Amino acid sequence: MNEGVVWLTIFILSVFVGIEVISKVSSTLHTPLMSGANAIHGIILLGAILVTGATDSTLALVVGLVAIVLATVNMVGGFVVTDRMLQMFTRKKPAPKNEGAR
Numbered sequence: 811m812n813e814g815v816v817w818l819t820i821f822i823l824s825v826f827v828g829i830e831v832i833s834k835v836s837s838t839l840h841t842p843l844m845s846g847a848n849a850i851h852g853i854i855l856l857g858a859i860l861v862t863g864a865t866d867s868t869l870a871l872v873v874g875l876v877a878i879v880l881a882t883v884n885m886v887g888g889f890v891v892t893d894r895m896l897q898m899f900t901r902k903k904p905a906p907k908n909e910g911a912r
Contacts, residue, residue, distance in 0.1 A: 844888055844891060844892040844895065845892055847888055848885055848888040848889055848892060851881055851884050851885040851888060852885055854881050855878065855881040855882060855885055858874055858877040858878045858881050859878060861874055862874025862875060862877070862878060
């Protein structure tokens with residue numbers, strides 16, 4: 811069997827498993843999961859930078875740069891979504907009382 815077919819099969823199966831796992835998560839757990847995913851995306855970004863910096867091939871350099879851009883967008887977007895979700899759970903400060911009209 812071709813090695814590319816094996817890798818494609820593993821990728822497709824992991825997509826299905828990921829969709830199934832994420833769809834079963836309750837909405838209460840999405841914020842902690844997003845925080846963990848952001849940490850993982852930071853590691854992925856660092857790995858993409860290290861691998862791209864050590865390559866001599868032009869094709870590997872282009873693929874590495876695309877991976878760096880996508881990992882950066884994914885990580886920043888995850889932090890934005892997590893911040894917005896956490897703002898939904900913060901209590902709003904009460905309006906200051908008027909001490910008296912002069």
